[in-house]
Amino acid sequence: GTKLKSVLSSFSQVPRELKPLPSDRHSLDDSCVRLNTNENPFPMPEVVMQSAIAALEQQYLYPEHDNIGLREAAADAYGLTKDQVIAGNGSSELLGLIYRAFLAPGDRVAMLSPGFSFNRKLAMLQGAQFLEIECGQSGVLPVEELLSGPAEGAKFILLANPNNPTGTFVSVAEIERLAAQSDRLIVLDEAYVDFAPDNGLRLIDHYPNILVLRTFSKSYAAAGIRIGFGFGHPEIIGRLRNIQNVFNMNVIGQAVGVSILAHRDAYEENHRHIKQERERVSFALSQLGFSVTPSHANFLLARVPAGQDGRWWQKAMKRRKVLVAAFSESFLKKHIRVSIGTREQMDILLSEASEILGKPK
Numbered sequence: 001g002t003k004l005k006s007v008l009s010s011f012s013q014v015p016r017e018l019k020p021l022p023s024d025r026h027s028l029d030d031s032c033v034r035l036n037t038n039e040n041p042f043p044m045p046e047v048v049m050q051s052a053i054a055a056l057e058q059q060y061l062y063p064e065h066d067n068i069g070l071r072e073a074a075a076d077a078y079g080l081t082k083d084q085v086i087a088g089n090g091s092s093e094l095l096g097l098i099y100r101a102f103l104a105p106g107d108r109v110a111m112l113s114p115g116f117s118f119n120r121k122l123a124m125l126q127g128a129q130f131l132e133i134e135c136g137q138s139g140v141l142p143v144e145e146l147l148s149g150p151a152e153g154a155k156f157i158l159l160a161n162p163n164n165p166t167g168t169f170v171s172v173a174e175i176e177r178l179a180a181q182s183d184r185l186i187v188l189d190e191a192y193v194d195f196a197p198d199n200g201l202r203l204i205d206h207y208p209n210i211l212v213l214r215t216f217s218k219s220y221a222a223a224g225i226r227i228g229f230g231f232g233h234p235e236i237i238g239r240l241r242n243i244q245n246v247f248n249m250n251v252i253g254q255a256v257g258v259s260i261l262a263h264r265d266a267y268e269e270n271h272r273h274i275k276q277e278r279e280r281v282s283f284a285l286s287q288l289g290f291s292v293t294p295s296h297a298n299f300l301l302a303r304v305p306a307g308q309d310g311r312w313w314q315k316a317m318k319r320r321k322v323l324v325a326a327f328s329e330s331f332l333k334k335h336i337r338v339s340i341g342t343r344e345q346m347d348i349l350l351s352e353a354s355e356i357l358g359k360p361k
């Protein structure tokens, strides 16, 4: 009893409110249609698969400790130098590094709200104050609010573009306006940008206060392999790399990342499919009485038809083996978020939703 108490009381840096995410065991033969975490069911191109298999032969070696091969490949692909690139075990690893590097207890960080909720947890871990700046679903950047008032002292500003969970997209010109007026770091999380009409990568050459994050979890359908990138000014990238764990990525992640970069054109058809399917499903859901936010990502945020809330819909769909996301935030209580998958998966979503509503299929 007293030993355990003594050890637990030494967890001074771990806030008691922090709870682990509920576990979501799944196996490859899982019969559920998983539309709750914005994955992309596009099968790995054969050539990328071969790179993963070849990497297995190096399993007895440590991976490159600094991901040099992958960083060089990314620099080549995106027209940068390797010093402008950091590679992460998913972009969430890089988000974690940014919070650790920039925030001491009591510091402030500002995020557009609604936003990617993992950020709230990272801020809490640092003992930092997490400011959520209302942006709603308008897709208009509240530049003045991000720069004055409570957000004025924020150590950095986080914006995802397209945003999660809304799918809204703000123009690169708006982001440039924010970067030009601010001396603070702007973390531009472009996890979903390959489904959008433009991207902000070119801004890093003019604004050292912009750090762009990308991931291969969504548009490159590799969420299980864990590949993410940060692109920014060499000095900022260098500082982040200094606090990164050595061997943060494994040999398979490094090899698959290099191979995806070399075969990006193999994914273009998938991106076209997702954008088309997004519009079809958006229309079909609105025919069923959902109110759908126009999306530039691989998911849709939909306000459910009157009468029930998002959690009710999440449970009703789960009983029918379709997983969708629902939210605790009060202003999203009436919403669900559904990822865009294959045509077949989307047809299942639509037919189950219409059955729940008692409408003929």
Ligand code: PMP
Pocket: 037, 038, 089, 090, 091, 092, 093, 116, 160, 163, 164, 189, 191, 214, 215, 216, 217, 223, 227, 228
């Ligand atoms: N940023 C945003 C906005 C996301 O939605 C996600 C995934 N849900 C991530 C970052 C993290 O992605 P990953 O760690 O798989 O790269």
